[in-house]
Amino acid sequence: MASSKSEYVFYAPIPSGPYNPQPQQNVVVLTHYRPTPDYCCQRSLRLCISITTSLLLLSAAVFFLYPSDPTLQLARINLNHVRINAAPKPTLDLSFSLTIRVRNRDFFSLNYDSLKVTVGYRARELGVVSSDGGRVRARASSYVNATLVIDGLQVLHDVFYLLEDLAKGVIPFDTDTEVDGSLGLLFFRIPIKARASCEVYVGTTNQTVVREDCYSK
Incomplete structure (x- = not known):
């Protein structure tokens, strides 16, 4: 019976050549x-x-x-007539025609509900006139006309000042304009209010406005 004997086998690497190139590993640090x-x-x-x-x-x-409040300006004011009644009591008859400019400075439309103009003499209210609401486009202006007629206004308390103003030929009046409305901002309504006051000096000879000074509040 033949017995097998273990033999040591040596494996040598395959030599590199043009047909069996060895891969090279490059390390970049x-x-x-x-x-x-x-x-x-x-x-x-x-x-x-x-x-x-x-x-x-x-x-x-x-x-x-x-949003910002609109600006108000008294664009035009005309005195239609003015008359002093001496008997039986000192009374005053006058009529004003006014044009108010409402300017919207915002990029959204303005809806105003009412516009009210008050005319006074020496810090005393003579009469009030109001107009209906309206709409002012964005970055635009609108003009509102109003007429105030006062007949038989008693001026007993101011008769001395009135006689002095008549002697000078100029009667000072003060006007106060107020507007209430809302500004349309997307789906919201922002309430706004603007007010402007003017001092108007009216000549009694030709019944015209001699000078006017206006300022916003």
Whole structure:
């Protein structure tokens, strides 16, 4: 019976040649990147510019879209007639024709419910006239006409001032204009109110306005 005997076998690597190339492994070692000071400054500058631009755009949007009250201006005032009645009591008859300019400075339409004009003499109310509501387009103006007629107004308390003004030929009146309404902002209605006062000096000879000084409140 034949017995087997273990034999040691040596395996040699296959020699590399043009037909059996050996794969090569390349290792790339990257060093830690440290940004330069110029790069950090440029990055901070870009960040500051972006934040500043965003704030400017936000401020501009708030400035243009934030609702503001309309402006009122006494565009025209004419004294139709004025007469002093001495007997039996000192009374005053006068008639005014006024044109009020309502200017909407916002980018949304303005709906006003009423416009009221009060005419006074030396801090005393003579009469009030009001008009119906209306609508003013965005960034536009609207003109409202009103007529005030006063007959038989007793001026007993101011008779001395009235006689003095008649001697000068000029009677000072003061007008107070007020408008109430709402501003349409998308689905919301923002209530607004505007008021303007004027001092009007009317000549008694030709019944015309000599001078007027107006200011908003």
